[in-house]
Amino acid sequence: QKEVEQNSGPLSVPEGAIASLNCTYSDRGSQSFFWYRQYSGKSPELIMSIYSNGDKEDGRFTAQLNKASQYVSLLIRDSQPSDSATYLCAVLDIHNFNKFYFGSGTKLNVKP
Amino acid sequence: EPEVTQTPSHQVTQMGQEVILRCVPISNHLYFYWYRQILGQKVEFLVSFYNNEISEKSEIFDDQFSVERPDGSNFTLKIRSTKLEDSAMYFCATRLSLGDEKLFFGSGTQLSVL
Numbered sequence: 001q002k003e004v005e006q007n008s009g010p011l012s013v014p015e016g017a018i019a020s021l022n023c024t025y026s027d028r029g030s031q032s033f034f035w036y037r038q039y040s041g042k043s044p045e046l047i048m049s050i051y052s053n054g055d056k057e058d059g060r061f062t063a064q065l066n067k068a069s070q071y072v073s074l075l076i077r078d079s080q081p082s083d084s085a086t087y088l089c090a091v092l093d094i095h096n097f098n099k100f101y102f103g104s105g106t107k108l109n110v111k112p
Numbered sequence: 113e114p115e116v117t118q119t120p121s122h123q124v125t126q127m128g129q130e131v132i133l134r135c136v137p138i139s140n141h142l143y144f145y146w147y148r149q150i151l152g153q154k155v156e157f158l159v160s161f162y163n164n165e166i167s168e169k170s171e172i173f174d175d176q177f178s179v180e181r182p183d184g185s186n187f188t189l190k191i192r193s194t195k196l197e198d199s200a201m202y203f204c205a206t207r208l209s210l211g212d213e214k215l216f217f218g219s220g221t222q223l224s225v226l
Binding site: 032034042043044045046049088090092096098099100101102103104105 | 147157160162167168203210213214215217219220
């Protein structure tokens with residue numbers, strides 16, 4: 001059973017702070033990892049993908065991957081109230097490139 | 113930006129009734145998916161569809177569920193005899209190719225089974 005685990009939160013940070021969201025996955029051979037943002041009642045929207053160990057930066061977002069620890073994280077710098085959403089971690093099944101596994105998401109609240 | 117369109121946005125039905133959820137994929141995308149999300153829970157894979165046939169389905173996708181692409185544009189999910197536990201948000205998602213890992217999600221259909 002492939003699992004993607006996230007702390008459900010809520011994670012509350014003040015506006016302007018760094019928000020740190022974490023995810024662990026069970027399938028050691030996984031290669032492709034994704035962060036989706038989901039506003040309440042809306043569909044998931046892809047914000048970052050990462051494939052190699054280390055950091056990947058895109059604007060205020062930084063994804064970090066550590067395959068040895070089976071750990072993926074998302075940092076949001078200069079958090080804004082508009083960043084308040086649920087962040088879903090997703091992993092592509094290496095045995096079936098057709099399937100993505102999603103975590104249950106971490107709810108982020110950015111307080112003005 | 114191209115988008116995946118789903119209809120209806122909300123569907124209320126009585127237990128035991130059949131429902132059909134509709135999706136119009138992005139025009140050049142080849143892979144289609146249905147996911148569901150029970151309130152407060154994970155986005156769960158139901159089924160993937162490629163080249164007019166199911167390529168993968170989950171344990172949730174039992175004989176009560178079916179998918180088809182009847183006219184080359186719409187991609188439908190049918191639930192033959194709905195149960196209370198089918199109440200969820202159903203998302204259609206599409207993907208250009210296996211080499212492109214970006215999933216585009218539709219806005220979802222909220223299904224309520226009474």
